[in-house]
Amino acid sequence: MSISQRLHGLGWALMLIVLGLNLRPILTSISPLLNEIRESSQLGFQEAALLTTLPVVCMGLVALLSAGVEARLGEGRGIALGLLCILLACTVRGFTVDGRLLLGSALFAGIGVALIQVLVPGLVKRLFVGRVALAMGIYSAALMGGGGLAAQFSPRLASHFGHWQAGLLVWMLPALLALLLWLKMPWRAAQPLAAGQSVQAFMGNRRAWLLALYFGFSNCGYMTVVAWLPAYYQQLGWSSPDSGSLLALMTVFQVLAALTMPALAQRMRERRGLLSVSLIAQLLGFGGLLLYPQSAPILWVALIGFGLGACFALSLILSLDHLHEPRAAGQLAAFVQGFGFLINALAPSLSGWLREQTGGFQATWLLMLVCMSVMLAVTWRFSPASYCRISTNSRLPPAEPING
Template identity: 85%
Template sequence: MAASQRLHDIGWALTLIVLGLNLRPILTSVSPLLNEIRESSRLGFQGAALLTSLPVLCMGLVALASASVEARLGEGRGIALGLLCILLACAVRGFTVDGGLLLGTALLAGIGVALIQVLAPGLVKRRFAGRVALAMGVYSAALMGGGGLAAWFSPRLASHFGHWQAGLLVWMLPALLALALWLNMPWRSAQPLAAGQSVQAFMGNRRAWLLALYFGFSNCGYMTLVAWLPAYYQQLGWSGRDGGSLLALMTLFQVLAALLMPALAQRTRERRGLLSISLIAQLFGFGGLLLHPADSPLLWIALIGFGLGACFALSLILSLDHLHDPRAAGQLAAFVQGFGFLINALAPALGGWLRELTGGFQATWLLMLACLLAMLALTWRFSPASYWRISSNGGPT
């Protein structure tokens, strides 16, 4: 029985990793190839920013409808449909140069990613009881690792074949693998949520809104860098491939932080110290990008990557900490991600607008610094003693 249970746990851990690997290539495979895509599709800076913003917008909107998603599709069909959307979007990207169609694939892929992201936290809370922080760290590390792999591999594959489409098409393969694996797992079918367990139950809760704002603003640097980091360094004379390598390096440190910091967080319910370290690392990194971008770019990107990796995992764990029931906790995480990703979606578009307005990205880095300082001040509101404020009936959890 012990061996059987161990195999069962390994199977679910592997499934969680494969799911996570599919959630960021739709964003990071585009960024290092953005100049080639813009030239072929005739998209401007703001139009190109939509290739990053639209998926994130979908992530937010679908998360807010997660109660309906779970009730109608369930964990099983919802995640399967999400993987199918990602697969189809990557397949279409491999055979088009039309800007409108590319934006359509961004919407389709965004819906797919969103379906998986709103169902995964509840799955983790239920399947990995007692090890939620560690499991969320593994999931977050896989998510970020997939993004880094795409940023590094896509421009090289595109260069090898002489077509940027090849760098986007290849990501249908891990989606196909994940779909095959998922269809063979004993997932849960559709089940209606109990009263007070939907996203709408948190709409009037001040703590839920604070968590959503915190998730959104502490993580918006990721979407900004995915959209504009290669372009920033191309302005400084770097190649698109080198810019993609910077994104890959950032992801390496994201993965390290996503594994290390939740492992440390597993020992206590106090998250504020680790979250503060994560935000300060980002502050130093964005400050370096602003003031000395050419002097130590690897250091600045390593600091930002570490901070972002830790913030993503820890802010989700912070949300899950507030409720014991897995389904209610999953809906709270959906609420937090929903509004958080809507905030994230604004970051690439705002960066593109500031780039066209000022001719550079310095204003964007200043905006990131302001957001991080505000979130650092907000961090100390989240003491473990205050977790009860999230309860839908006003009592302690």
């Protein structure tokens, strides 16, 4: 590989990091400040949960429309529009206490994040041939790292400036930086999709649905923890900054997992062992939150973070494994993320409802234990030899056949 090719690859890797850093602050900056936001905006528990639920609903719905997005906007204008949406949403949040405007900003930011998320997997498959797992790991680590930074610094900035809006407004700056950098990149313009290269091509495919359900339920713990972990520990007597620090600490382990587990996956075709480890880590962590929340909170949060970081990256890699052609693989990833994020979106609202009904979060952690146990059993259906099943009822080329 020539020096120019290496520099080209490094430039795109850095761009993936910058993009990823902008995709979670809209969620994790909210949760440590949720009590203050609720008091100012007069939002109830379930309404406040919409601040994290609405963006995830948008992620799902836009992903299902990704074929039209790619065909009309292309990866260049699509990602630029996504960054602009995030920039505007963060700006609005910095200057309002109106609950309706805050919910509108959540909707707008969700559209922005969704546009980026549905286009990045296909871009990675195209640009990082032979290094897809590693590139997805870098992107996933940056995505989770951005969430951790927001959880750590938003409550501290809010405390320093004396109002919670400051902790939300600051995230317009990385969005602006990313937008300016992206406009300088040699991205690809809109191109029409070939026949069968759309999300709709997978609607009748059982393997595609299984991948989507697996992505949704194995990662639903992230939205639950982002929405309610700080509130859970505040209920146990912790301060807003300290509870936000727990969320930030969780993200450190997410990033470690998102970097190390895909690096291991790069060396092998088999994903089931690594996925099982990530789900078992979540089981142990949620079990700790349920039974011994004050005894070893750092350990429980570390286990959950490691499991979630590995699960997100590995389940996307698993989806990309199923198809060889980059745009078709990107559309499968969009299908998986579309329905998967719609499943994720139910988690914060359901947790808020359980909190109102029971007065605590124990039922929420128990629900997470059930989800992870079921997904652990499902994991063993994803043998490499079964990847060819994705081509059933579609005209898309499967990944190269695997023996054994």
